[in-house]
Amino acid sequence: MTRPFAAVRSWPRFGAALLLPLALLALPIPAQAQDLRSEPVYPTVQSSAPAEDEEPILIPRITAQQENFYLAVSDAAQSSVDTQEILDQVRQSMDLSNAKILVGVDKEPNNLTGAAQLVRGLLLFGDSDALSDDWLENGKELGYVGKGWIVVGVMLPETPGAPTEVSVEPGRNVTPVGSGAEDRVQGTGRQQFDAQNYTRGLIEVARASATELKAPKDSTTTKVIGFGVLGLILVATVIATLIARHRKHRAAAALARSKRGDMLVELLRQRALRLEKHGARPAAGNPEGPSAQASAAISTAIPPLNARARQLAEQYQDGGPLDVDRLATMESALADQEVLVAGSKALNSLLDSKFRNRDDWKAIVLTQRERLEDTAQFLNIPSAGQLECVPRLRTLIIEHTNRLDEVRQRAGGSRHRDQSTAQVLDELWIMRVDLQREQATAVQQARAANLKLIDSLRERMLGDRAAKLYSDPLSIVDRAYTRAKELAVENPQEHP
Structure with missing residues (x-):
């Protein structure tokens, strides 16, 4: 055309x-x-x-x-x-x-x-x-x-x-x-x-x-092919590097898990022996009291926990592969043992019939006073007087302060030792529980009334969270008691 x-x-x-x-x-x-x-x-x-x-x-x-x-x-x-x-x-x-x-x-x-x-x-x-x-x-x-x-x-x-x-x-x-x-x-x-x-x-x-x-030949085509080949080589190199790095990290992580596994085997066995030898002793006094209940719960939790820990230790072979899940299971078992070991030790020390460990009792009293001070700080919050919990909190501050003075005298002197250590511990424990319950209620009422509350004060007054903030002997025993009850619920077949 x-x-x-x-x-x-x-x-x-x-x-x-x-x-x-x-x-x-x-x-x-x-x-x-x-x-x-x-x-x-x-x-x-x-x-x-x-x-x-x-x-x-x-x-x-x-x-x-x-x-x-x-x-x-x-x-x-x-x-x-x-x-x-x-x-x-x-x-x-x-x-x-x-x-x-x-x-x-x-x-x-x-x-x-x-x-x-x-x-x-x-x-x-x-x-x-x-x-x-x-x-x-x-x-x-x-x-x-x-x-x-x-x-x-x-x-x-x-x-x-x-x-x-x-x-x-x-x-x-x-x-x-x-x-x-x-x-x-x-x-x-x-x-x-x-x-x-x-x-x-x-x-x-x-x-x-x-x-x-x-x-x-068309240089453009050659260049495109050349750049394409170079691109493929570069991509392949990057992928190979990433794969090698990933394999290296996996190998390093596997080696670290293996070393930690070897350590956990020994720790699980050692903690099992310690729990069997120095487990929670029975508490004298009221069998329905918190001390007796805690002693029984901890003692009941120790045998199945030790059996599980020994089984995990035996299943792991020295130098063998240890996956993340099994390592986490071993770590969890060791953490439970540590909680029960610390709780048993603290409970046995407090139940000594002669109040020998005065520092432990003083620490409990001091912690309770600090929590009473938190309660007083809460009452000073603007508009807190309108809350329903205020009268009860004021009463607890007065009553607990007087009773703490009496406990300090019993634990620190030779007079007024008409009560056993289990009875004194029960009294302090009940005071702790009552105050903790009322503080949690106060926080809830303050939230409902849109009152501004300092975060740190709120954390200390909330029950379960507050228990993790304190390190006095009673708090340690309370954590062990709580964990023992949780283990009974988590593994009912292991508990009679």
Whole structure:
């Protein structure tokens, strides 16, 4: 299919008709084209006819394409060639070439002065990318065809049997295979052209262009492949590094767990022996009192806990793998043993019949006074007087202060020892529980009334949280008692 230059560029008819011949005729013509046609490709005498009477020059547009082979056939030459056969026959030759080949075919008569001018028209006004980007600045010196392109112009004769003109212009980086390669391309297919087998002649010209002229491989493709390979190598390296680092961390973690497992085996066995030897002794006095209840609960929790600890120690093999879950189970068992060991030790010390450990009793009394001071601080909060719990808190402050003075005298002197240590401990424990309960109620009422309460004071007054803040012997025993009851609930099959 052909198209008028004026229609393509949308210029005024006068300018289009005048500019294209001037542009085509002014460009240099390859030497091989001059050899094939003796007359010049530009007029030697300026026509005196008005420019508007000139017919527009028709440039064939690309009518078929297959990979890097482009075929542009004018309307006048359509009936003389078989486009599909050309594509089918040229396919194999194109596989051997790195170039992009544009073959333009036109038929006389037309306004072009030969195949060389057809090449120029295809470059300047065709619909391909064969024209070099810097053709205006460097076209005369370096050539007009872009890198990697070969442009071939074939001008079929008007009269059957007349010679067919062929012009070839390689791109800047396209090199001939041996000397005279361009001449061989132009001479190829002459026999078929003379026999008016134009389709076969065009096939031979296209094949010769692909084999006689060589273009380097597309550097862009090579770069893309190269960058792609480098990217894959980089990604593979990063992944391999991450995998190696992960394996290293896993190995280090496994080694650390193994070492900790060896240590836990010994600790579990040692704590089991200590609990069996120094477990909580029975408390004399009221069997329903908190001291007796705590002693019984701790004593009941020790055997199944020790059995589980010894089983975990036996299951672990020295130097063998130790997963995270099993390590956590061993750590939990040891933590339970530590709580019961500390509780048993504190309880046995407090139940000594002669109040020998006066510092322990003083610590309990001091802790209770501190909690009473927290209660007094709570009562000083603005608007706290409106709370329902206030009268009860004031009563507890007075009563507990008096009773703490009495306990201090009993534990610190020889008088007033008419009560056993278990009875005194029960009394202090009941005071602790009562105050703890009332403090928790006060915090709830303050929250409901939107009273501002200091966070640290709130933590100390809340029951379960407060028990973890204090380290006096009674708090230690209370934690052991609480944990013993929890173990009975968590593992009922282990407790009678």
